[in-house]
Amino acid sequence: MQITITGQHLDLTEALKNHAEEKIGKLDRHFDQVIDARVVLKHAPHENPENTADVTMYAAGHVFHAESRHADMYRALDLVTEKLESQIDSYKEKRQDRRNDHPAGLAVIAETE
Secondary structure, three states: OEEEEEEEOOOOOHHHHHHHHHHHHHHHHHOOOEEEEEEEEEEEOOOOOEEEEEEEEEEOOEEEEEEEEEOOHHHHHHHHHHHHHHHHHHHHHHHHHHHHHOOOOOOOOOOOO
């Protein structure tokens, strides 16, 4: 998975980049079809000082997006990762339910006497 990390009104430190890569990289274990992830870390200095972590993940046939705000950027990354994990689990569950509703290759044969 390719991870692109950018910052707005924020100096990206190596520690912050590593934390983002570690957190987003763990999502790859839950859903191995992720192609690309784009992380935008923002700091709003004029409003109440809040940090925003905005992540968009592109997978085969689906796009996941989540945003989280917190005073601590590391915590914002943790929260956005939890949201994405929940979205991925929900998506996988829906796909599994659809497969169970219409099993491929199974035909119902009506018996006639």
